[in-house]
Amino acid sequence: MTTELSPATELPPTPDYDAWPIEADIETVDVTPRLVTVRWSDGRVSRYHSIWLRENAGDETTVNPATRERILDLSRLPGWPEIAAAEIDDTGALCVTFTPEDIRLRFHPGWLRAHDYDNAEDPEAPLVPVTLWHGGPDAALDSLDASGLLDSEAGSAAEEAILAPALESVLGKGLVRLRNLPTQSGSLETIARRIGPIRPTNFGLLFDVKAKPNPDSNAYTSIALPPHTDLPTREYHPGLQMLHCLENSVEGGEAVMLDGFAVAEALRERDPEAFATLTRVHWCYANTAKTTDYVWYSPMIRLDDRGELLEVRIADFLRGPLQAPFEEVEQAYAALMTLQQMLREPGFAIRFTYAPGDLVIFDNRRLLHARDAFEGTRGHRWLQGCYMERDEIRSRYRMVQRAGRVMRLDSK
Amino acid sequence: MTTELSPATELPPTPDYDAWPIEADIETVDVTPRLVTVRWSDGRVSRYHSIWLRENAGDETTVNPATRERILDLSRLPGWPEIAAAEIDDTGALCVTFTPEDIRLRFHPGWLRAHDYDNAEDPEAPLVPVTLWHGGPDAALDSLDASGLLDSEAGSAAEEAILAPALESVLGKGLVRLRNLPTQSGSLETIARRIGPIRPTNFGLLFDVKAKPNPDSNAYTSIALPPHTDLPTREYHPGLQMLHCLENSVEGGEAVMLDGFAVAEALRERDPEAFATLTRVHWCYANTAKTTDYVWYSPMIRLDDRGELLEVRIADFLRGPLQAPFEEVEQAYAALMTLQQMLREPGFAIRFTYAPGDLVIFDNRRLLHARDAFEGTRGHRWLQGCYMERDEIRSRYRMVQRAGRVMRLDSK
CATH class of the missing domain: 3.60.130.10 (Clavaminate synthase-like)
Structure with a gap:
């Protein structure tokens, strides 16, 4: 049975040490057993797989809070994680109830948006754009x-x-x-x-x-x-x-x-x-x-x-x-x-x-x-x-x- | 003109620090402008390209004798190195005269044999054969x-x-x-x-x-x-x-x-x-x-x-x-x-x-x-x-x- 929680008052932890600014709010959420579809306040639509969400939660069944490193082993779950329900809570976080574990996990909207692989153009893009250069007599070093x-x-x-x-x-x-x-x-x-x-x-x-x-x-x-x-x-x-x-x-x-x-x-x-x-x-x-x-x-x-x-x-x-x-x-x-x-x-x-x-x-x-x-x-x-x-x-x-x-x- | 040399009495230096044992002698040598074909005393036949020989000589126009690192830049030669003549000298070394440089260079037979790319099966083979292993209750570490x-x-x-x-x-x-x-x-x-x-x-x-x-x-x-x-x-x-x-x-x-x-x-x-x-x-x-x-x-x-x-x-x-x-x-x-x-x-x-x-x-x-x-x-x-x-x-x-x-x- 899903544990009944008191209403959340702050955003959930992310699985890392970064700060994730919230550039858009989640307006609606739709689910199928293996997919959560989120519509953002600026009109963007992002899909997240149930299994991806499960392993990227920031809670203590997933991440060691002391090191922020994963402790979850997906292959030890009782089955492929599917969505029983999903909603947006008062803090703006996405709340998902997973079966067959029967666990309710919350996701930070800023973190979700930053890791929106459904719309990512090139997640491996270099930190700074690579600029090829030619030399010659007038060329100088930075x-x-x-x-x-x-x-x-x-x-x-x-x-x-x-x-x-x-x-x-x-x-x-x-x-x-x-x-x-x-x-x-x-x-x-x-x-x-x-x-x-x-x-x-x-x-x-x-x-x-x-x-x-x-x-x-x-x-x-x-x-x-x-x-x-x-x-x-x-x-x-x-x-x-x-x-x-x-x-x-x-x-x-x-x-x-x-x-x-x-x-x-x-x-x-x-x-x-x-x-x-x-x-x-x-x-x-x-x-x-x-x-x-x-x-x-x-x-x-x-x-x-x-x-x-x-x-x-x-x-x-x-x-x-x-x-x-x-x-x-x-x-x-x-x-x-x-x-x-x-x-x-x-x-x-x-x-x-x-x-x-x-x-x-x-x-x-x-x-x-x-x-x-x-x-x-x-x-x-x-x-x-x-x-x-x-x-x-x-x-x-x-x-x-x-x-x-x-x-x-x-x-x- | 090819410089006239006094007869060689010892094997030429190789372009490295290794010792190269002589496991077979060169018996005959045939040439075309871009190829030297060597027949060894055990019957093996090895072909070497003229340009390969030229850049792998061990002499002082090719290698810095202090560091044994190459100083030759092939693209600065007057033309593609070709063979004018080749012979085996008294020490058993292969002697090749190259044009258009008009330079006579000697090659150590042990080194040549060890770098016989014409007959090499896998020059990049690991130093020690890689053995995959399974564990289990009776397995032990070396x-x-x-x-x-x-x-x-x-x-x-x-x-x-x-x-x-x-x-x-x-x-x-x-x-x-x-x-x-x-x-x-x-x-x-x-x-x-x-x-x-x-x-x-x-x-x-x-x-x-x-x-x-x-x-x-x-x-x-x-x-x-x-x-x-x-x-x-x-x-x-x-x-x-x-x-x-x-x-x-x-x-x-x-x-x-x-x-x-x-x-x-x-x-x-x-x-x-x-x-x-x-x-x-x-x-x-x-x-x-x-x-x-x-x-x-x-x-x-x-x-x-x-x-x-x-x-x-x-x-x-x-x-x-x-x-x-x-x-x-x-x-x-x-x-x-x-x-x-x-x-x-x-x-x-x-x-x-x-x-x-x-x-x-x-x-x-x-x-x-x-x-x-x-x-x-x-x-x-x-x-x-x-x-x-x-x-x-x-x-x-x-x-x-x-x-x-x-x-x-x-x-x-």
Whole structure:
């Protein structure tokens, strides 16, 4: 039997920690055993399946109130959850009685509306629209004065005033340059932790990019580096890279950034066969050093199940011997060379010189970075770098959104 | 003009750090402009494309000798590399003269044979064959006495005698239990670093699995946890998890491990439609806490482009609201419940009780782990955990293979 409840006076808890503003009221509700149809005050009609509602309730039979994580196992219910009755209560919540459990559960209208899968256009749309960009002589990085970052309190509005536009640039354009940061060795760790945990690798928590006596990477010499992503030799190559300039007094060593997605889309348009080849053939990426041996096979351009760009893996100096089917080899190399030529077109590149205190944060599965050779015997060029996952940027940005304090970026 | 060289007296360098034993000699070599055909002393015939040979030379125009990383950019050559002549020299190396560069390059026969893509069956075959397993009352974990691990020197034969079979179990079966390790808090960090760098998350470098006053995860309570993978809420969920038991004196809290790939293959056989649904529908995985907000969308079972299992993402308590197309919702839940029921079948589970000093290392994108509820008020149950990428296990195992010291595992 349905328990008789005293009239509700406040909206029910949602199964999460978010606040859900009410942008429309529920005006009417219709039910069939497996469907609730809601008509909103602005005319929108949303259908919700009984089983979906059951498992997304925010009550204590469904969610552990301490952690807001689900404790319900649908397959342990006495049967497929169906609707016995539904109504709108005095608070505006949707109240549904489910059989065969005989349980009455309430749903927050703001939460229901925000999770209206019946009308959702693209629930997986990125947090910030992705904007492909071309470079060229007049192109400049999105740059922000971050001099106040380390003096700001963690989680404060002052911190978010710097981080929010920075995260927005990284999510949308794949990169940002923060300026006027400290130049002490190791300060990158403190800066990075303002966003999230660093992902260490065999090169350390932080790595030093400078000419070294016994280099274990071309990055640690003074030679030019062609446009590349870092660590394509890993199954899960890092989503973000940060490069922080501590010193730069050398001749040469100019930095270059390209939007790998813009290059890939241009290739798709100009030479669809080369593009298709690079999304199909698995290249070998290898970093066999004296004490480590990383190998991974992957296409150079990866697409998602909708045919949209997922990631690029490009780094000539980290490719091992191609192990493709015999009949694929010549067209694979032809496609590679077409790509290599495009990577040299000045129209794709943003060129800049690192100043001490600059920190460039970029998407390592989308952007390509390169550098010119430099004169290694006079002056110093010292960058510190680290990796992080894109999840951290997204989580941080959602927290900023939750607080409703997103500010707009002014390029300068 | 081809430079005249004095006769070679030793084999040429390879483009890597590996040693390549010579298991057969090159007996004859035939060429066309774009192909070298080699006949080996055991009768095998291998074809190599001119362009493939050119970019895989080990000389100083191709590879930086300090780092063994490629410096050649194929698209900067004066034309597609073709063969002017080829011969076998006194050392047994293949010598090829390329046009239009007019350069003579030598290739190590052991390296050539090992990279014979013309005859390779599956160059991407896993390092250790993957063995799916079922559990049941008599099933036991592969277990190893690791009491000597921390006293062994890093990189020593004594260390490898423990690590090699452990890595082999993780690569093949997805898990291993090391026993008799220290029980100090934090010792997991020292142990893990014997394999590779730890991947920290918002839960820390190491995380403590015990009942806590203000839990931010169901893991940090004393309630039962259903079979799950950790951090499915991340785009790149960790490839490995390590759980190290420091204390265990509670009633209950028995640990359960399942081979998620065995469950998925059983589902594919018993209910192909449910299997197909779970490889297609994107579920929402969400961990919205007070200060972080991780969300990712993915199928529950992911296949590679050959239809083979790539990974599973299963964790009911970390699923957010499904945002699938309306007409997919009922079949998605039906498939989920079929899977949930299978996850309770005792035939898939290995059950065991953690003893202090045990460390279980498992593949977090293949294995599912669970635990029974425990009595949280008497005794203590304290595990420390951390994450790592599968790349680290593979790199470490390749180093062991390089040293030729792989030992066989005796389950005990």
